[in-house]
Amino acid sequence: MAVVPAGALMRRAAFGVAVVAAELLAGKRRVGLLVGAGNNGGDALWAGYYLRKRGVAVSAVLLTPDRVHAEGLAAFRRVGGRVVPRLRDVDLVIDGIVGLSARGPLRPDAAEHVAHLEAPVLSVDLPSGVDPDTGAVSGPAVRAHTTVTFGCLKPVHALADCGDVRLVDIGLDGELHGPDLVELDIADIGVAWPVPGPEDDKYTQGVTGIAAGSATYPGAAVLATGAALLSTSGLVRYAGPAAEDVRARWPESICTGSITDAGRVQAWVVGPGLGTGLGAEAVLRTVLEAGVPVCADADAITMLANNPDLWDARDPDTLLVLTPHDREYERLAGPVGTDRVTAARKAAERYNAVVLLKGHATVIAGPDGRVLVNRARSSWAATAGSGDVLSGVLGSLLAAGLDPVLAAGCAAKVHALAADLASDGAPIPATSLLAALPDAIRAVRPL
């Protein structure tokens, strides 16, 4: 703002909004604006100005008529924009209620206007009512068909549903510092995914150990072992009471009944279906003492939370990835709250571990401050056994030697993708998600 003429950035932003609006209108001609008190409302008014100049009928509701972007309103009126008490018969609504200065859900008067919308909504910068920094929705909020944002994506775009997100360049290059959050795309994952070369054999690609399952929950062992087998071509060893079931389903795995004669591995997965009794604690201790990277999931997290002495078994240099859902997180580090990024960061720092906090937006924080986020396109992965699959994928990537933050990011994305592919719009059990892993990996691998 210091280096360009006053108002220039807003007009660039608003022009971007108008271009996307014209695209969404696809020949229709009536647009309504919801205009709040600040610059977000200013953007909407200027977008209305550009649309009017293209011959679109534009009406605007001013939510706070005494506090409105004066130049934007003057320009809007100059080209015949109409101020109305309520939007009626419009083909598209532009949401300029509130942007980056938003705090909390929509206020009642704004919520009242939003509740009666029938046309699709194009949100300026972010859907009003969604928290810009955390993506939290704690009350009435706009549901955006499309969001147009400026200069760079903000945390809200990675953490919350903003519809189709369009980024408009307003000339901020060089002014932006590095990202606070990173979302891996398919190409990032394709490059990182371990692929055997001509020199490789089953050992050089990493041996994954699975310490999971119990007499009550043999399925967790079968799912985690299968996921590790399908994710890389390294060897998988299973150790535990579900050895018979695992061997029957996955004859290529090497199964033993006890952790003490499991043999050497390059990474352990511990916890799914393991139970939390004394036997399970002894298994967890053995795994943590092994000095190789560990993915601790489910019951392993509960045991670490309930019995902090178990942390002593881990050499502080041993790489650890914790994969809690919200209730497991709460046992470890207190309530997650609405700021999931801060929550994941806090636990990562406290335990010197990578924390993968599961959710519709999965947040992965490293003890070094890096944060990755992966927002699922659907919620079909939220099914029993799904977490066992995730930990198996993650364990095999750790065994292959991937950096643990990257391993967690790759596992989360491929897991979500497998759920989408398997489901294709219908509910699926975790076995179907598991079976879709090869398709998901194929989809991220470069051709």
Ligand SMILES: NC(=O)C1=CN([C@@H]2O[C@H](COP(=O)(O)OP(=O)(O)OC[C@H]3O[C@@H](n4cnc5c(N)ncnc54)[C@H](OP(=O)(O)O)[C@@H]3O)[C@@H](O)[C@H]2O)[C@@H](O)CC1
């Ligand atoms: N920075 C840039 O480079 C560029 C920025 N640009 C644009 O500026 C936008 C930021 O504008 P901004 O800072 O003027 O504030 P904005 O988000 O419009 O909020 C205004 C007022 O809304 C109110 N309010 C708060 N919460 C609310 C709620 N829940 N429900 C209802 N109302 C609520 C609150 O008022 P108050 O609390 O005082 O009553 C607040 O002061 C940004 O998102 C982008 O669109 C572009 O032009 C490109 C260049």
Ligand SMILES: [K+]
């Ligand atoms: K908005």
